[in-house]
Amino acid sequence: EVQLVESGGVVVQPGGSLRLSCAASGFTFDDYAMHWVRQAPGKGLEWVSLISWDGDSTYYADSVKGRFTISRDNSKNSLYLQMNSLRIEDTALYYCAKDIVGVGATFVDYWGQGTLVTVSS
Amino acid sequence: QSALTQPASVSGSPGQSITIPCTGTSSDIGFYNYVSWYQQHPGKAPKLMIYEVSNRPSGVSNRFSGSKSGNTASLTISGLQAEDEADYSCSSYTSSSTLVFGGGTKLTVL
Numbered sequence: 284e285v286q287l288v289e290s291g292g293v294v295v296q297p298g299g300s301l302r303l304s305c306a307a308s309g310f311t312f313d314d315y316a317m318h319w320v321r322q323a324p325g326k327g328l329e330w331v332s333l334i335s336w337d338g339d340s341t342y343y344a345d346s347v348k349g350r351f352t353i354s355r356d357n358s359k360n361s362l363y364l365q366m367n368s369l370r371i372e373d374t375a376l377y378y379c380a381k382d383i384v385g386v387g388a389t390f391v392d393y394w395g396q397g398t399l400v401t402v403s404s
Numbered sequence: 405q406s407a408l409t410q411p412a413s414v415s416g417s418p419g420q421s422i423t424i425p426c427t428g429t430s431s432d433i434g435f436y437n438y439v440s441w442y443q444q445h446p447g448k449a450p451k452l453m454i455y456e457v458s459n460r461p462s463g464v465s466n467r468f469s470g471s472k473s474g475n476t477a478s479l480t481i482s483g484l485q486a487e488d489e490a491d492y493s494c495s496s497y498t499s500s501s502t503l504v505f506g507g508g509t510k511l512t513v514l
Contacts, residue, residue, distance in 0.1 A: 318503065327407065327508035328442070328450065328493050333501075342502050345405055378449065388503050390440035390495060392461070394449040 285309040285393045287379045292398030299369050303398055305362040305379030313337070313357035316382040318391060319364045321375035321400075331377070332364065336385035347373075369402045376400075408433065408494055408506035415512040421482040424509045426494035427475060432504055434475035438497035441470055441479045444508075445490045453492075454479060481511070489513045 291303040303319070319331040332353040333342040341353050352365040362379055376397040383392050409427040416422040426433070426441075433439055439457045442450035452461050454470035457477065467482045477496070481488055494506040 320503075320505070328495075328505040329407075330405075330495075330503040330505055333503070342500070344502070383455075387501055388497055389438045390452070390455050390497070390503070391442075391450075392452050392455070394451075396449050 285381065287381065287393060287395030289377060289379045289395045289398035292377065292400045294401045294403060295369055296404050297369060297371055297402055299402070301366045301369065301400060303364040303366065303377055303379075303400070305395060307360045307362065307379075307381070310381070312355075312360040314385055316385055316388060317353075317355060317362045318380040318382060318388070319351075319353060319362075320378045320380050320391070320394075321373075322378070322397070323372075323375040326375075328378075329375070333382070333388050334362070335387070340386065342388075366400070369400075371402050374400060374402045405498070405500065405502065405504060408496060408504055410492075410494060410506040410509045412507070413510045413512065415514055416481075416484045417514045418484050418486065420484050421480060422484060422511065424479045424481075424492055424494075424511070426477045426479070426506050428477070428496055428504070429475055431499040432475075432496040433472065433477050435499065436497045437472070439470070439472055439477040440495045441468075441477075442493045442495065443490050444493065450493065484513050486513050 441454040
């Protein structure tokens, strides 16, 4: 059974930094590209970032480019999102999500339960 | 990277059919067949219901179907049931090698 478990969400002040983690199990982690997708309270889903199976290719939404960095450690079956220069509008539930291919993106087939990031002074 | 366009809400009575449209551009829905649909109950993670425009994952009811015409994809739910009440979001691959989601549609079963 595919499991994605996010952690690291907390309350942080504007301008602060945070690192989210996602522990993956139930599938061969290093075969697949992975995404971060977020959902602000009461809002729709927003794609944030994508990383290829080997970490060589990364992509970002314009709203986070230059502030967020996606990475992975295949030896630990883990995905990360380093979030810097946080803004109030980054407040959201952040989901770790699995693609069906290793390079590029097609669609998400599995989602974690999410970790809540609140940016507030 | 503008979001795909969905109606904020739709409703239907049990047993009826409803269709949720999702409009994009020639850089996403109009060009690629990587359109997917997700169901999300309150407080829960999204669940994949349709992938590659019209394919259903194993375990998803055949009451759910998907289609595409030009820049617009659609999700149809037939024989509405109370448990179908949820938020539904569409997604597409884009020419920027990214994903884009719709704003979500709240389905109310009357």
